[in-house]
Each structure stands twice: as structure tokens, then as C-alpha cells.
Amino acid sequence: MNTHHIKQTINNNIATLCFDMENEKVNKLSQEVLREFQSHLEAIKDNREIKLLLITSAKAHIFIAGADINEIKTMSDEHDIYNVVISVDAIFNELEQLAFPSIAIIDGACMGGGLELALACTYRIATNESKTKLAFPEVKLGIFPGFGGTQRLPKLIGLVKSLELILTGKTVDAKKAFRLGLVDKYFSQGHLDFESNSFISDVLKNRVRKRKKTFSALEYFSFTREIIFKKAKENLVKKVHPDFKGPYKALELIRDSFGSKLEDGVEKEARAFANLAITPESKNLIDLFFISEQIKKDFKHVEFDEKIQNTAIIGNGVMGKGIIWLFSKYAHEVRIKLRKIEQVQDILNACNKLYAFFVKTRKMTRKEVAFKLNKISYTDKFNGFSLIDFAIEAIVENSEQKINTYKNLEENVNSSAIIASNTSSISINSLSQTLKHKERFLGVHFFNPVNKMPLVEVIPSTYTSQESIAKTFEFLRRCGKMPILVGDCAGFLVNRVLLPYINEAGFILEKGNTIVTIDDVLKEFGMPMGAFELADIVGIDVGYKVAVILEESYGKRMEVSPVLKMVHNDMKLLGQKNKKGFYIHNNKGQMVVNLDIAKNLTQNSSISTKKEIVNRAIFIMINEASRCLEEGIIKQVSHLDFAMIAGTGFPAFRGGLLKYADDMGIDYIVDKLESYSELFGERFTPSDLLYKLKQNNKTFYTGESLWNH
Ligand code: NAI
Numbered sequence: 001m002n003t004h005h006i007k008q009t010i011n012n013n014i015a016t017l018c019f020d021m022e023n024e025k026v027n028k029l030s031q032e033v034l035r036e037f038q039s040h041l042e043a044i045k046d047n048r049e050i051k052l053l054l055i056t057s058a059k060a061h062i063f064i065a066g067a068d069i070n071e072i073k074t075m076s077d078e079h080d081i082y083n084v085v086i087s088v089d090a091i092f093n094e095l096e097q098l099a100f101p102s103i104a105i106i107d108g109a110c111m112g113g114g115l116e117l118a119l120a121c122t123y124r125i126a127t128n129e130s131k132t133k134l135a136f137p138e139v140k141l142g143i144f145p146g147f148g149g150t151q152r153l154p155k156l157i158g159l160v161k162s163l164e165l166i167l168t169g170k171t172v173d174a175k176k177a178f179r180l181g182l183v184d185k186y187f188s189q190g191h192l193d194f195e196s197n198s199f200i201s202d203v204l205k206n207r208v209r210k211r212k213k214t215f216s217a218l219e220y221f222s223f224t225r226e227i228i229f230k231k232a233k234e235n236l237v238k239k240v241h242p243d244f245k246g247p248y249k250a251l252e253l254i255r256d257s258f259g260s261k262l263e264d265g266v267e268k269e270a271r272a273f274a275n276l277a278i279t280p281e282s283k284n285l286i287d288l289f290f291i292s293e294q295i296k297k298d299f300k301h302v303e304f305d306e307k308i309q310n311t312a313i314i315g316n317g318v319m320g321k322g323i324i325w326l327f328s329k330y331a332h333e334v335r336i337k338l339r340k341i342e343q344v345q346d347i348l349n350a351c352n353k354l355y356a357f358f359v360k361t362r363k364m365t366r367k368e369v370a371f372k373l374n375k376i377s378y379t380d381k382f383n384g385f386s387l388i389d390f391a392i393e394a395i396v397e398n399s400e401q402k403i404n405t406y407k408n409l410e411e412n413v414n415s416s417a418i419i420a421s422n423t424s425s426i427s428i429n430s431l432s433q434t435l436k437h438k439e440r441f442l443g444v445h446f447f448n449p450v451n452k453m454p455l456v457e458v459i460p461s462t463y464t465s466q467e468s469i470a471k472t473f474e475f476l477r478r479c480g481k482m483p484i485l486v487g488d489c490a491g492f493l494v495n496r497v498l499l500p501y502i503n504e505a506g507f508i509l510e511k512g513n514t515i516v517t518i519d520d521v522l523k524e525f526g527m528p529m530g531a532f533e534l535a536d537i538v539g540i541d542v543g544y545k546v547a548v549i550l551e552e553s554y555g556k557r558m559e560v561s562p563v564l565k566m567v568h569n570d571m572k573l574l575g576q577k578n579k580k581g582f583y584i585h586n587n588k589g590q591m592v593v594n595l596d597i598a599k600n601l602t603q604n605s606s607i608s609t610k611k612e613i614v615n616r617a618i619f620i621m622i623n624e625a626s627r628c629l630e631e632g633i634i635k636q637v638s639h640l641d642f643a644m645i646a647g648t649g650f651p652a653f654r655g656g657l658l659k660y661a662d663d664m665g666i667d668y669i670v671d672k673l674e675s676y677s678e679l680f681g682e683r684f685t686p687s688d689l690l691y692k693l694k695q696n697n698k699t700f701y702t703g704e705s706l707w708n709h
Pocket residue numbers: 314315316317318319320337338339393394395396397398401405422423424425445446447448538542
């Protein structure tokens with residue numbers, strides 16, 4: 001037998017299969033690994049000497065990271081996928097049917113297929129280490145657990161808890177997994193040998209008592225079970241777009257197969273899985289997974305001396321407070337320069353509010369929060385800045401004040417410190433002009449709210465060094481963010497592409513449709529919020545300010561819509577922050593449309609159809625995005641798509657803004673833009689790149705040579 005990935009040992013009647021995938025950092029269940037696993041099972045199953053099987057991993061922090069997604073990605077035939085899944089089911093069945101017990105010893109990530117393998121073992125024990133995580137993340141890839149997970153999990157931990165894990169892709173640590181009944185024992189990693197040996201000895205002596213199952217009483221009767229399924233469906237409808245099919249199909253399958261014999265349920269699961277895995281939505285989500293993995297490697301190859309540890313923040317408004325909280329969680333020191341020292345309480349309140357979630361969900365203790373808050377120190381001068389190695393400015397959007405701040409910073413920070421600006425619109429090149437060390441200055445554009453938005457645009461000036469970029473990327477990743485490199489221009493990438501979406505909704509409204517219709521149609525398309533809802537949440541003042549800057553920079557095609565001007569200049573509405581914008585907001589987060597807006601409009605009943613609303617709002621973004629590629633604001637189309645998904649919530653199941661354009665067809669997009677240009681104005685004039693793609697019969701994903709010369 002060719003044994004590359006799994007090491008088999010037999011000692012004292014105990015067989016161990018230790019996963020250690022060759023030439024890989026993590027263990028994945030590829031076809032090859034699974035075949036090897038099966039041959040090991042075949043080799044030991046009739047060995048009467050063996051009393052117990054242990055399944056372990058030799059990789060640090062990883063048990064088994066899941067199935068090999070690359071294999072799923074490349075398969076497009078439903079029947080082939082079904083056959084592969086059925087063959088894996090047979091292997092896991094064999095594991096489950098062994099004449100002796102088996103224990104999965106989980107010390108690290110145990111995800112997807114890895115967890116399904118562990119579920120086929122008699123017992124699971126796990127270390128309570130931060131890297132030990134258990135989850136079924138498949139729904140995030142547009143699929144669901146296909147190797148028996150949807151069948152074995154409900155039998156083990158009950159329906160309600162299984163639905164929560166399978167439909168959300170939520171990750172649990174060992175302690176939570178124990179509470180759920182998913183693992184039989186957990187212990188600190190330092191006691192791994194001792195505790196696993198003691199568990200093994202108990203199993204061999206038949207002393208492990210079956211854990212009492214704590215299923216919901218509703219699960220036992222078919223009519224009450226229906227209530228569980230109905231509630232789960234209602235929750236999904238509220239939170240998940242219907243084209244994000246994974247969780248919906250998983251729910252259908254679990255409902256259909258609940259109570260079936262395992263082999264029948266597993267067969268149904270394989271059929272439904274194969275059907276789902278070939279959908280374009282699933283393929284798009286899998287592609288995006290690989291794109292994000294690729295983005296995570298950006299700048300990793302660039303070497304630098306010291307990592308960023310000590311940070312400083314100037315500006316304590318909406319963004320400043322979010323950044324202070326973030327750095328207090330991940331950096332060593334957080335020094336704040338305030339204008340008035342009395343502002344300290346306001347900052348502490350904001351940080352405490354953000355940490356409260358972690359305490360409530362038991363992810364942090366109060367002690368840990370106190371430790372984090374203790375890292376924050378304050379000054380109303382610039383003293384104590386000499387140890388700072390990363391300082392970010394988030395003061396008002398005013399060039400003069402910002403430049404003055406950098407001058408003060410340069411005089412006070414460590415000689416190798418990076419200085420960053422969180423500006424959302426001012427050119428990074430222009431801000432860097434008076435700096436002595438331009439190579440250590442860059443834009444670091446966080447999105448609002450900082451605690452929730454993963455994307456950060458990193459904008460170098462023409463002088464910024466590769467080392468400064470790499471250091472910043474490394475630090476942002478440590479803060480749990482997804483940094484992406486973007487060129488210097490007004491609005492940078494995401495705001496520049498998104499603003500036309502909000503603006504276009506204003507143009508549509510002006511002529512005749514209602515606020516609710518426009519927002520509903522955009523949400524049906526998959527946007528997390530309608531354009532007006534988004535304007536209210538961002539703040540009409542903030543949105544208007546950005547819109548004006550973009551109009552000044554890009555001219556007529558970014559002309560601010562009369563509706564946006566009216567609500568800002570005449571009606572003085574701010575949006576959610578003062579409860580009145582396109583909607584009236586209450587304290588519970590509910591909203592009703594603000595009827596005053598329609599009263600102030602002289603709509604001429606030129607109603608756009610649903611399709612036209614979507615086309616106008618989305619195609620105008622596609623047009624601007626294509627200009628960003630042309631101008632080199634972003635190099636790779638996949639990165640642009642990723643940024644729009646992470647930064648604006650563009651529907652991931654559509655694969656991204658420009659993947660959607662490709663799927664619609666470049667010819668169709670160009671034709672529509674041309675006709676909208678005649679009907680609604682020159683802002684729709686197709687970009688040169690769109691014409692080039694059309695002429696060369698290329699798509700965004702195949703035409704890279706047309707903009708990256
Ligand atoms: P804000 O108006 O809420 O806060 C500005 C803060 O800066 C105030 O606390 C003010 O006291 C302080 N400040 C003003 N001048 C100062 C100075 N010279 N020295 C020290 N502190 C000073 O503004 P916000 O929204 O937090 O924006 C800050 C920066 O972040 C701006 O450049 C903005 O363009 C950018 N940004 C804003 C986003 C948003 O959604 N609000 C998103 C991304 C970036």
C-alpha cells in the first residue's frame with residue numbers, strides 16, 4: 001500500500017491512524033486521502049488483536065480541515081459527484097461499523113468533512129485550545145455537509161442544535177461542543193496525553209457512560225417537529241436570500257430524512273448534495289473562497305523587520321472609536337491623542353459597548369476585557385508617542401488639519417513608525433507631500449462599523465515602501481481584517497463604485513417609483529440593503545459629502561442626484577442617526593418610509609420596471625468598476641469582486657459585481673448602457689474597457705490583458 005498521508009501504528013492492541021497529509025500544511029479529505037484511509041480500515045478491521053482505533057493528526061492546530069474543495073470545484077457532472085459522495089459514505093460507514101470502538105482525538109480545526117469523519121467514530125474528545133474549532137461551514141460555499149453530516153448530527157445532538165450548526169455554518173470551541181453533546185470530553189492541551197490516555201483506558205474497560213441526550217421535547221412528535229422546521233425556515237427567510245441555496249436545501253433534506261434509517265438518509269443526502277454542488281451559485285461561492293485564500297497571501301512574501309505592536313489613534317469620532325476598540329483587542333499598546341481629556345469617558349463607553357457582545361456570548365471574560373481596556377492610554381499632547389510604531393489619523397475630512405496632524409506625528413513617533421490616514425476621499429499622494437518620510441505613509445481605509453466590516457482598503461502613495469505595505473497588511477490580518485491593495489483616487493475603490501448605486505436610486509425615484517419599491521427590488525436582487533436604506537444607515541450627510549467629492553473629481557457622470565441634494569440641502573435629513581431620512585427609524589431598529597419625501601417631489605410617473613431598476617443601479621456600478629480596472633486602481637478583477645462583496649455586501653452567490661457582468665454578457669451590458677445613456681443621461685456611457693471587451697469578444701475574467709499591460 002502506498003501510504004503517504006496517513007500513518008498507521010498498532011501498539012498494545014490499539015491502532016492509530018494519524019493524518020499527516022504529504023506536502024500540505026493542513027489535512028484535507030481528497031479522494032486520494034480517503035482511498036488511503038479506506039485501505040487502512042480494510043487492513044485493521046479483521047484484526048482480532050485490535051481493541052480500539054484512534055484517529056489523530058500530526059499537523060499543528062489542525063485535525064482535518066475538511067473535504068478538498070478543489071475537487072468539488074472542478075466537478076460539474078451531477079452523477080459523478082453523487083458517485084464520489086456515495087463512495088465516501090461507504091468509507092465512513094465502514095468506520096462506524098468497526099467491531100471495536102473508535103475515538104477521534106481533536107486538537108485543532110475539525111471542519112466539514114473532518115467533522116463528518118469524527119461523527120462516524122464512536123467517541124470524540126477535544127482540546128480546549130483556541131485553534132480547536134468544530135464546524136460545518138459548507139453552507140458558506142453554497143452546499144451542505146454531504147458525507148453523512150446532516151444525518152449523523154441530528155441523531156447525536158438533536159434536531160434543534162443540529163439545525164443551528166448546519167444552517168449557519170457556525171463554529172464552536174471544545175467547551176461549547178461538549179455542552180452540545182458533540183464531543184464526549186474536553187481538556188486543556190497541556191493535558192492531552194494524560195486525559196486521552198485516561199479516556200482510552202475507560203473505553204477499554206467499558207467504563208465510559210453514554211452521555212444523556214438533551215434533545216428538545218418538540219423533536220419527539222411529528223406535529224411539534226413541524227414547528228421546529230417552520231421556525232427554522234422563517235429565520236432563514238429573514239436572513240438569507242433564497243438564491244443562497246445551501247441552508248434552504250439542507251433544511252429541506254433534514255426535514256425529509258428525519259427519522260429515516262441512516263443508509264436511506266445518507267443516500268438522500270448524496271443525491272441532494274450532488275444536485276446543489278453543480279449550481280452556478282455554489283460554483284461562485286467556491287470560487288470566492290479560493291479568491292479570498294489568494295488575497296490572504298498578498299504581501300506575505302515581502303520581508304520586514306519588526307511587527308507592529310504599539311499603536312496610536314488621533315481622532316475619536318465614529319471611526320476613531322471603532323479603531324481604538326479594534327487595536328485594544330489586538331495590539332500591545334493603544335495611545336490616544338485627544339483634544340480634550342474629558343473625552344476619555346466617551347471612548348471607554350464606546351469600547352465597553354463593543355466588548356459587551358463578547359462577554360454576553362461568553363467569548364471573553366470581564367477580566368479579559370479589563371485587560372484589553374487597560375492597554376489604552378490617553379494624552380492631550382503628543383507625549384508618550386516615542387514607542388509608537390503605527391499611528392492612524394481618523395479626524396475630520398479636512399486636508400489642512402490632517403497634514404498638520406502628520407507633522408506632529410512625525411516629530412513624535414518612533415523613527416521607523418508607519419503613519420496612516422483613514423480618509424475616505426482625500427488623495428493619499430496629496431496628503432503625503434509635506435512628510436519627511438513619505439515611504440512610511442499610506443491610506444488605511446476602514447469601513448463603518450469597524451467591528452463588523454472585514455474589508456480594509458490599503459492605499460499606498462507613489463512613495464510608500466513595499467515594507468510599509470507588508471507590515472500594515474500583517475498587522476491588519478492580526479486584527480482579523482481582510483486588507484486589499486487599492487490605488488489612489490477619489491473614493492478609492494469601494495465608495496467610488498458604490499456611490500453611483502445610491503445616486504442612481506435617487507434618479508429613479510425622482511421620476512416615479514417609490515422608495516420602498518426601489519429598495520425591495522434591490523434586496524430581491526440580493527443586496528443586503530436597498531439604496532435608500534443604505535443612505536440612511538451610512539448617514540445622508542456622510543453620503544452627500546462623498547457624492548460631492550466624487551462629482552468634483554469625476555464630473556458629469558457622478559453628478560449628485562437632485563433627490564440626494566433635496567434631502568440633504570433642503571430637508572436637512574441625516575438618516576438613522578437622527579431617526580429621519582428616507583425612512584423614519586425607531587429605537588428598535590424598525591423603520592417606515594418617510595412620506596414627506598414623495599410630497600416634495602414632482603414625479604412624472606415615469607415608472608421603471610423591476611428589471612430596469614436593477615439594471616440601472618447595478619450596471620452603473622459595473623461601468624465604474626470597469627474604469628477602476630482600466631485606471632489600475634485595482635489589478636485583478638477577482639480582487640475587485642471580493643472587495644465589493646466584503647465592503648458592500650454585493651450578493652456573494654452571484655460571484656461578484658463583474659462576475660455577474662460576465663454572466664449577463666458583455667454585449668448585453670454595453671447595449672443596455674448605450675440605451676440608458678440615450679434615455680437617462682451620459683453617466684451611462686460605456687467605458688472604453690467595456691467596448692474593448694466587446695470588440696475582443698472577452699469577458700472581465702478572460703480579458704485581463706486588455707487592462708493589465
Ligand atoms: P467624526 O466627525 O465622527 O469624528 C472626527 C473626530 O475627530 C472628532 O471626534 C473630532 O473631535 C476629532 N478631531 C477633529 N479634528 C481633530 C484634530 N485636529 N485633532 C484630533 N482630533 C480631531 O468623523 P468620522 O466619521 O469618524 O470620520 C473620520 C475620518 O474617517 C474621516 O477622514 C472620514 O472621511 C473617514 N471615514 C469615515 C467613515 C464613516 O462612515 N464615517 C468611513 C471610513 C472613513
